[in-house]
Amino acid sequence: MKHLADQIFEQEKHHLGTVVDKIGTAIKKAEADATTAKNNQTEIEKNFFKDVRVNTGTYSGMMDTAISVRQQQQLLSERENSWRHATDRLDTLQKLEKRPYFARIDFHEDGEKSDEAIYIGLSSFSDSPEHFLIYDWRAPISSVYYDGQMGDVSYQTPDGTQHVNLKLKRQFTIEDSELKTVFDTDETIGDQMLLNALGNQSDVKMKSIVSTIQREQNKIIRNTDADLLFVQGAAGSGKTAAILQRVAFLLYRYRGKLNAGQVIMFSPNQLFNDYVDQVLPELGEQNMIQMTYYQFTRRRIPNLEIENLQERFEKQRTEEERRIQSFEGSLQFFNAVTKYAEHLGTSGMRFRNITFHGNHFADRDRLKEIYYSFNSTYNLGNRLEGTKDELIRMLNRKVGSEIRSKWVEEAVQNLSQEELHDLFKNNPREFKDNDEEFKFLARQLVIKELQPVKNAITRNRFFNINAQFIHMLRSMPKIVDFDKLNISEAGWDAHVEQVMADMKDHHISAQGSSAYLYLFDLMTGKKGERSMRYVFIDEIQDYNAFQLAYIRFNYPRAKFTLLGDLNQAIFAGETTHSLLTELSQMFKPEKTEVVQLSKSYRSTQQITDFTKEILSEGESIESFNRTGELPTVQVTADEKSLLKAAQRQLARDRQDHETTAIIGRDSVDCERIADLLKEAGESATLIRSENQRLVDGTIIVPSFLAKGLEFDSVIVWDASDKKYEADYDQQLLYTICSRAMHRLTVIAQQQISPLIAKINPDLYQSIQ
Numbered sequence: 050m051k052h053l054a055d056q057i058f059e060q061e062k063h064h065l066g067t068v069v070d071k072i073g074t075a076i077k078k079a080e081a082d083a084t085t086a087k088n089n090q091t092e093i094e095k096n097f098f099k100d101v102r103v104n105t106g107t108y109s110g111m112m113d114t115a116i117s118v119r120q121q122q123q124l125l126s127e128r129e130n131s132w133r134h135a136t137d138r139l140d141t142l143q144k145l146e147k148r149p150y151f152a153r154i155d156f157h158e159d160g161e162k163s164d165e166a167i168y169i170g171l172s173s174f175s176d177s178p179e180h181f182l183i184y185d186w187r188a189p190i191s192s193v194y195y196d197g198q199m200g201d202v203s204y205q206t207p208d209g210t211q212h213v214n215l216k217l218k219r220q221f222t223i224e225d226s227e228l229k230t231v232f233d234t235d236e237t238i239g240d241q242m243l244l245n246a247l248g249n250q251s252d253v254k255m256k257s258i259v260s261t262i263q264r265e266q267n268k269i270i271r272n273t274d275a276d277l278l279f280v281q282g283a284a285g286s287g288k289t290a291a292i293l294q295r296v297a298f299l300l301y302r303y304r305g306k307l308n309a310g311q312v313i314m315f316s317p318n319q320l321f322n323d324y325v326d327q328v329l330p331e332l333g334e335q336n337m338i339q340m341t342y343y344q345f346t347r348r349r350i351p352n353l354e355i356e357n358l359q360e361r362f363e364k365q366r367t368e369e370e371r372r373i374q375s376f377e378g379s380l381q382f383f384n385a386v387t388k389y390a391e392h393l394g395t396s397g398m399r400f401r402n403i404t405f406h407g408n409h410f411a412d413r414d415r416l417k418e419i420y421y422s423f424n425s426t427y428n429l430g431n432r433l434e435g436t437k438d439e440l441i442r443m444l445n446r447k448v449g450s451e452i453r454s455k456w457v458e459e460a461v462q463n464l465s466q467e468e469l470h471d472l473f474k475n476n477p478r479e480f481k482d483n484d485e486e487f488k489f490l491a492r493q494l495v496i497k498e499l500q501p502v503k504n505a506i507t508r509n510r511f512f513n514i515n516a517q518f519i520h521m522l523r524s525m526p527k528i529v530d531f532d533k534l535n536i537s538e539a540g541w542d543a544h545v546e547q548v549m550a551d552m553k554d555h556h557i558s559a560q561g562s563s564a565y566l567y568l569f570d571l572m573t574g575k576k577g578e579r580s581m582r583y584v585f586i587d588e589i590q591d592y593n594a595f596q597l598a599y600i601r602f603n604y605p606r607a608k609f610t611l612l613g614d615l616n617q618a619i620f621a622g623e624t625t626h627s628l629l630t631e632l633s634q635m636f637k638p639e640k641t642e643v644v645q646l647s648k649s650y651r652s653t654q655q656i657t658d659f660t661k662e663i664l665s666e667g668e669s670i671e672s673f674n675r676t677g678e679l680p681t682v683q684v685t686a687d688e689k690s691l692l693k694a695a696q697r698q699l700a701r702d703r704q705d706h707e708t709t710a711i712i713g714r715d716s717v718d719c720e721r722i723a724d725l726l727k728e729a730g731e732s733a734t735l736i737r738s739e740n741q742r743l744v745d746g747t748i749i750v751p752s753f754l755a756k757g758l759e760f761d762s763v764i765v766w767d768a769s770d771k772k773y774e775a776d777y778d779q780q781l782l783y784t785i786c787s788r789a790m791h792r793l794t795v796i797a798q799q800q801i802s803p804l805i806a807k808i809n810p811d812l813y814q815s816i817q
């Protein structure tokens with residue numbers, strides 16, 4: 050038996066050798082290509098102005114020059130492309146040389162005489178057309194490797210379903226072009242390889258998982274049918290990992306038709322963006338557009354400060370305020386805003402005077418008159434366009450009449466040399482007589498002075514969006530039955546007053562910002578970005594239905610992949626369980642697919658078994674069979690001993706080269722921890738905002754920023770009954786604890802939180 054294994058190893062080693070040699074040859078060729086391309090490019094750059102025909106003496110000469118420059122630029126950009134192409138290729142080959150493939154499958158295809166063996170790697174490689182030595186992991190046939198079963202299996206290709214008989218599945222570890230291990234497997238992808246992958250230490254950057262993709266994850270990665278793919282998965286079940294591979298898959302599958310700029314991912318915070326930004330480049334693909342929802346709204350509301358993650362997380366609310374907030378996050382509110390806007394087609398639009406030199410260019414009444422002069426078939430977008438056209442006509446007439454006014458005459462007389470120069474710009478300065486020159490200058494001057502009016506027109510400044518927004522809120526009781534929502538008239542009025550006060554102060558809530566933008570988009574007839582093809586939203590439980598509907602409105606032609614864990618909502622109270630119901634109203638059921646990931650890969654079995662008990666409905670979470678230490682729980686008398694306990698753990702982690710994150714409930718707690726550690730002479734980095742970078746070494750991070758991240762060792766700072774009171778905080782505490790990969794230390798002052806106290810004592814070690 051051993052003999053056979055040795056034989057196999059030798060054969061595979063030999064095969065690897067030939068592949069590495071061929072890659073070596075290809076690298077030499079690619080290097081030569083890259084050099085040639087670079088030289089070509091440098092040559093053009095050097096001769097750029099030599100080869101450009103410059104003649105600016107006459108108009109036609111200038112035209113020629115421009116065309117000639119354009120031609121040279123085009124040539125240059127073509128060469129630049131071929132250089133980039135050559136270096137990309139080189140880059141891929143160099144990666145392949147180190148680790149050409151990680152698996153081999155043998156199969157028999159119907160109608161073929163013999164079996165076929167193929168090797169699967171990070172990207173494809175052939176030494177002649179049609180002779181593939183390595184298949185890309187995203188190629189259709191590679192799918193059967195991940196699917197688990199042997200024997201008769203099928204896979205999807207762009208031309209339909211194909212069937213093969215799968216006879217062998219073999220895995221390799223290859224390091225620096227050298228074969229380390231070979232093992233054959235017939236179940237789901239060998240647990241050994243996965244165990245190796247998971248045993249590694251955490252990193253400040255997430256890595257790709259191509260060689261160990263699990264069957265359920267493969268389904269998510271390769272789905273091309275669903276308009277809405279909804280993935281509900283436990284903490285650490287590989288949702289984020291799977292979507293990043295999915296983006297790589299889609300870019301491969303639709304190569305030439307889809308580029309990274311047509312894929313957008315909404316992520317929980319900037320820290321997380323930073324954490325995942327190496328995965329796609331590692332896979333040889335460009336990163337997609339990545340944004341937080343906050344960034345998405347903020348760039349469009351520059352005049353108002355939007356409540357940020359921390360403010361939103363730390364705000365205290367009364368019961369009624371919570372109900373109002375929940376309403377403002379609902380699809381019901383979204384539909385109500387839509388309805389309100391429809392009504393604006395007949396009346397109610399709020400305008401702002403357009404002024405010129407202290408007088409009205411067009412006052413509110415005039416604007417209203419124009420806006421409502423179009424017949425009832427006009428939608429809001431058309432109405433706006435019609436109004437703008439009319440205003441521009443008025444503006445042109447205004448230019449004609451202003452030229453003859455007194456102020457213009459005076460202004461022209463008093464022009465300085467500089468101003469004159471400015472007005473002439475590139476225009477020829479020859480005039481028949483003084484009168485003609487005066488007319489010219491007067492006209493230029495008036496046009497310049499009227500520029501702010503023109504801007505007000507083209508940039509929709511005559512809309513009074515703030516007043517409109519408030520009016521919309523005030524109209525809500527007429528559109529929505531507040532009694533049913535248990536919201537009182539007084540409660541709602543107080544809320545609207547608060548929104549007004551906030552706006553005076555240039556602030557708007559996170560909830561409010563979505564409604565504000567949606568209303569504005571409806572008023573301006575915005576149609577959304579039709580070129581966006583795929584939208585990914587991670588940590589979906591932290592979004593509300595309004596936001597999702599608004600994102601959908603913005604990307605009307607995109608397919609959606611939503612990932613989340615309804616057990617990890619950090620904004621408890623902003624009801625998430627109704628989200629699924631609301632989503633089902635937004636997408637067609639036959640185009641919706643729901644995938645459940647229940648195995649947690651991040652943490653050891655001991656940690657997963659412990660953390661899932663924090664949840665009242667955590668039974669469905671399965672731990673992955675990888676053993677480690679039991680979590681520890683320690684209650685101390687005071688803050689001083691709390692610090693001591695943390696320090697003890699830090700020392701242990703340091704000794705074993707495990708990176709530690711101390712997670713506090715909020716930013717105030719974290720500031721305190723940082724001070725205490727500093728006094729005690731410990732070095733640690735406090736993460737204050739999402740704009741910071743993750744660094745090596747110990748970090749201190751507030752719960753709401755720990756989202757999506759993972760660490761070797763986690764210390765939960767002060768999990769006392771005061772900090773994590775009741776069921777309300779279940780999900781938050783679960784999220785924090787589930788960040789740990791190998792070690793989990795829970796420390797608390799005086800009285801442990803009931804959420805920990807209820808956990809079966811066999812699942813942790815209690816430290817006195």
Ligand SMILES: Nc1ncnc2c1ncn2[C@@H]1O[C@H](COP(=O)(O)OP(=O)(O)OP(=O)(O)O)[C@@H](O)[C@H]1O
Nearest residue numbers: 258261262263284285286287288289290650651757
């Ligand atoms: N198939 C796999 N092979 C190797 N590692 C995996 C696999 N699936 C997941 N992992 C690893 O498990 C860890 C957790 O994965 P990931 O962060 O994607 O989970 P998640 O579901 O997004 O978690 P959370 O909801 O808690 O943020 C990561 O380190 C990831 O690399």
